Amino acid sequence: MLCERCKIREANIQYTEVFNGVKTDHHFCAQCARELDFGQYSSIFEGEFPFAEFLSALLGGETPSKRQEKYQQIVCPTCGTTYDEFVKNSCFGCADCYGVFDVLIHDNIKHIQGSDHHKGKIPAGRQADGEDAQQTADPSETGEQSVRSRIQLLERQLKDALRKEEYETAAWCRDQIRALKEGKENDV
Amino acid sequence: MSEWFEEIDAERKNVVCSRVRLTRNWDEYVFPSRLDDGKAAEMIRRLCEGMKDIDGLLGLKYDVVDLSQLGELELRILREHRVLNSSIIKKKAPMAMLLSEDESVSLVLNGADHIRIQVLRAGLHMADAWKMANEADDYVGSRFSYAFDEKYGYLTSFPTNVGTGLRAAAIVHLPSLSLGKKFPLLVSDMARFGVLIRGICGEGRENYGALYEISNQKTMGQSEQEIVDMVSRVAAQLDDQENQVREMAMKTHRLVREDELYKSYGVLKYARRLSMKEAMSYLSQIMAGTADGLIRFSRPVSVPRLILGIQTANLQNLSDKPLDKDELDAARAEYLREELPQLC
Ligand SMILES: [Zn+2]
Ligand SMILES: [Zn+2]
Numbered sequence: 001m002l003c004e005r006c007k008i009r010e011a012n013i014q015y016t017e018v019f020n021g022v023k024t025d026h027h028f029c030a031q032c033a034r035e036l037d038f039g040q041y042s043s044i045f046e047g048e049f050p051f052a053e054f055l056s057a058l059l060g061g062e063t064p065s066k067r068q069e070k071y072q073q074i075v076c077p078t079c080g081t082t083y084d085e086f087v088k089n090s091c092f093g094c095a096d097c098y099g100v101f102d103v104l105i106h107d108n109i110k111h112i113q114g115s116d117h118h119k120g121k122i123p124a125g126r127q128a129d130g131e132d133a134q135q136t137a138d139p140s141e142t143g144e145q146s147v148r149s150r151i152q153l154l155e156r157q158l159k160d161a162l163r164k165e166e167y168e169t170a171a172w173c174r175d176q177i178r179a180l181k182e183g184k185e186n187d188v
Numbered sequence: 189m190s191e192w193f194e195e196i197d198a199e200r201k202n203v204v205c206s207r208v209r210l211t212r213n214w215d216e217y218v219f220p221s222r223l224d225d226g227k228a229a230e231m232i233r234r235l236c237e238g239m240k241d242i243d244g245l246l247g248l249k250y251d252v253v254d255l256s257q258l259g260e261l262e263l264r265i266l267r268e269h270r271v272l273n274s275s276i277i278k279k280k281a282p283m284a285m286l287l288s289e290d291e292s293v294s295l296v297l298n299g300a301d302h303i304r305i306q307v308l309r310a311g312l313h314m315a316d317a318w319k320m321a322n323e324a325d326d327y328v329g330s331r332f333s334y335a336f337d338e339k340y341g342y343l344t345s346f347p348t349n350v351g352t353g354l355r356a357a358a359i360v361h362l363p364s365l366s367l368g369k370k371f372p373l374l375v376s377d378m379a380r381f382g383v384l385i386r387g388i389c390g391e392g393r394e395n396y397g398a399l400y401e402i403s404n405q406k407t408m409g410q411s412e413q414e415i416v417d418m419v420s421r422v423a424a425q426l427d428d429q430e431n432q433v434r435e436m437a438m439k440t441h442r443l444v445r446e447d448e449l450y451k452s453y454g455v456l457k458y459a460r461r462l463s464m465k466e467a468m469s470y471l472s473q474i475m476a477g478t479a480d481g482l483i484r485f486s487r488p489v490s491v492p493r494l495i496l497g498i499q500t501a502n503l504q505n506l507s508d509k510p511l512d513k514d515e516l517d518a519a520r521a522e523y524l525r526e527e528l529p530q531l532c
Contacts, residue, residue, distance in 0.1 A: 001372035010366070012375055012387055012395070027372075030387045030395055079222040094218035095335035095343045098350075109340075109347050114382070115409020118341025120352045123334045124326065 003029035076100045103162055103174065151180050196490065197311020201479035202427045204359040204399065204492050205310050207270065208317040208416065210325050211344045211353035212303040213335040219345045220281065220298050228282045232297050238331045239286060239295075245327050246320050248288040255283035255296075264501035270308060275300060293324060301345050303328060310492075312427070314356055314420035318412060321354075341408060351408025356416050358423035359388065363398040363472050364433040365426065374429075382406050383422045397468030397495070402426070434480060449477040457528050461514070462521040467498050474528075485529040497523055 003011040004027050011027035074083045077100070079093035086092065086101060098105075110116040158173035197203055217223055217231050242250050255263070255276070266272045271291055276283065276299045286295040296304040305328065307321045335343040342353040349355070365371060375385050384405045387395025402422055404415045437445060452473035455466070462470075475491040477483040496502060503519045504511055511519055 001376070010372055012372075012385060012400075027376075079218040081222065089221070090347065091221055091345050092219060092343070092347065093222035095213060095215055095337070098337060098340050098343055105347065109350065109408075112348060113351060113406045113408040115351075115406070117339055117409065118337070118351045119409055120341070120354075120411035120413075121322070121325075123329050123336050126336060 001027050003027065003032050005029075005032040074100065074104070103158060103170065106159070147180055151177055154180070197313070200312040200424065200427045202361045202430045203312035203423050204361055205270075205308060206312055206314045206317045206420075206423075207309075207355075207357045207359075208307050208314065208321040209355045209357075210305040210321050211301045211342065211349045211355075212305065212325065212328065213343060213345075214302045214332045215335040216333070217302065220300060220302065221345060223281070223298070225281055228298050231302065232282055232284045235297050235303070235332070236284065236286075239328070242286055242327070246288070246293055246323060248290065248293055250286045250288050250293075253285045253287050255285055256281070261501055261504055265505055268496060268499040268501050271306070272296065272299075293320065295324070295328070301349075303332075312358060312420065312423050314358065314416050314423070318354075318356065318416040322412070349407050351406075352410070352412050352415065354407055354412050354415055355403055356419040357401055357403035358419060359399055359401050360423055360426050360430070361397075361399055361472065361475055362426060362430050363476050364437060365430040366395075366398050366400070368433060374426075378402070378422060379405070381418065381422065383419060396465045397472040399472075399495075400426075434476065438480065445477075446482055449473050449482055452477075453483065453528075453531070456524045458525070459521045461517040462498075462524065463517055464498070464500075464520070467520055467524065468495070471495060471498075484532050486532045487529045489529055494524065494527055497527060 001011045003009050006029060009029035009031060011029055075081070076093055076097045078096040081093035081097055083101060083104060086097065086105075092098065092101075106116060154173045154177045158170055158177065161167070161169035161173060213219060214231065214235070217227060220228065223231065236252055255272075258266075260277075263272060263277045267274060267277055269291055271285075271287065271294050276296060279299065281298060283299060284297045286297070288294065292308050294304075294306045296306070305321050305324045307317045307324070309317045309320075337343055341351040344350050344353055362371075365374075378385055382405045383402055385400050385402045388399050388401050402419060404410075404419050407415075410418070452470035456462070456470045456474065459466075471491055471494055474483070474489075478485075478489065478491065498520045500516060503516055503523065506523070507515075507519055
């Protein structure tokens with residue numbers, strides 16, 4: 001396939017742009033891709049994050065403005081990154097950002113990564129809880145497991161609420177989840 | 189010096205090198221974009237202190253390199269050697285690196301993330317590179333507590349690295365395959381499997397020399413082994429297909445190929461000025477010709493080594509004064525005249 005811009009060189013870069021929920025595939029040669037202004041991250045074509053710059057478009061473009069306004073005030077308490085900054089730079093400020101922005105970015109991460117769950121290596125010393133074991137509710141489950149399944153249920157409700165844009169329900173779920181998680185940590 | 193480059197993979201002659209990179213963060217600090225210089229310097233000091241006994245890891249010796257003290261040229265050379273990437277070079281904050289003497293193993297501290305472990309191997313040795321990176325990761329992980337989440341895995345600055353934090357890449361040489369009509373189809377096929385391909389073009393803007401880098405697009409949802417196997421499989425497949433095309437060309441157009449090859453040698457051996465584009469495309473001919481046994485030299489020659497040699501920063505470094513474009517082309521030709529052995 002020829003590059004859609006110069007129509008001279010072979011297109012060896014393909015990317016999927018999502019804007020307002022519409023997916024479009026583009027094919028560019030390396031030169032045109034570099035020349036096109038994709039914003040401040042055009043160095044990415046020679047760098048190692050080939051998809052990072054499209055993430056901004058993904059995050060910004062796909063989010064309904066109503067939702068965006070609602071979330072603009074969210075700030076990570078640990079590092080001070082705001083949701084706006086995150087959307088602009090596609091970059092997290094600290095490990096806690098993942099938790100803070102989780103409900104906002106979950107679907108986007110799933111879109112970029114094709115998955116929303118880590119599979120593979122776990123740091124030594126960190127317990128490898130069987131993911132499958134968690135999902136089947138065991139009547140003789142321990143207290144910790146019951147908390148975990150409660151959190152999972154709430155997370156499902158939360159996602160549901162967000163999909164339906166029922167933000168008050170979502171906020172309630174979030175608080176419950178946080179309380180349960182904190183309670184769990186305090187017990188340890 | 190990057191000696192890891194010298195070795196040639198006899199099995200997979202069109203695969204220049206394999207690289208595995210792991211992105212990690214220490215849970216005691218915010219990510220580098222939010223880390224002030226004082227904290228960053230402190231973190232680097234603590235990381236270096238904690239890894240004082242690194243010598244012997246993977247059987248190698250390491251140097252601590254203070255990247256913020258290096259000049260632009262030195263940084264660009266490290267980039268040409270594929271030790272650093274361009275985003276790191278532009279960064280101004282405190283940065284350091286533990287670098288093995290042969291440059292095959294590096295740990296960049298406070299780049300885009302706190303720790304970036306990289307292993308480079310000549311040829312198609314992705315499984316090996318992963319094994320080594322994994323061992324280095326165990327070493328670091330036993331000293332520092334990683335930012336890790338049950339759901340998202342290893343947490344990284346960019347969500348494009350989250351999960352395994354693993355990027356596996358191979359550089360493949362596809363001089364014949366990339367000319368074919370079916371090549372774009374192949375490229376889009378690969379995208380379907382989650383493998384990204386892009387031309388690596390040195391200083392130029394077009395893809396000189398038919399060198400392509402393939403790498404995994406996604407870092408989450410697949411285990412490290414699955415990612416490594418996938419990229420490795422694609423590299424092997426490209427190598428096979430390239431060989432098939434070349435074998436066909438040998439049957440029907442042997443004289444044409446030999447003619448192009450020996451003309452390329454002649455230009456490289458005797459020219460007085462060579463642009464990057466010229467040099468890369470003639471070296472590409474030499475690389476393919478050597479792999480197919482069409483040309484023999486008085487001593488073994490490593491084309492990847494020559495390619496490193498003719499890059500701008502390296503030539504600038506060899507010269508005792510800054511070079512303009514014409515002077516660079518002359519220096520490039522001179523370098524190749526000296527380094528390219530006689531025929532036998
Ligand atoms: Zn183009
Ligand atoms: Zn944060």
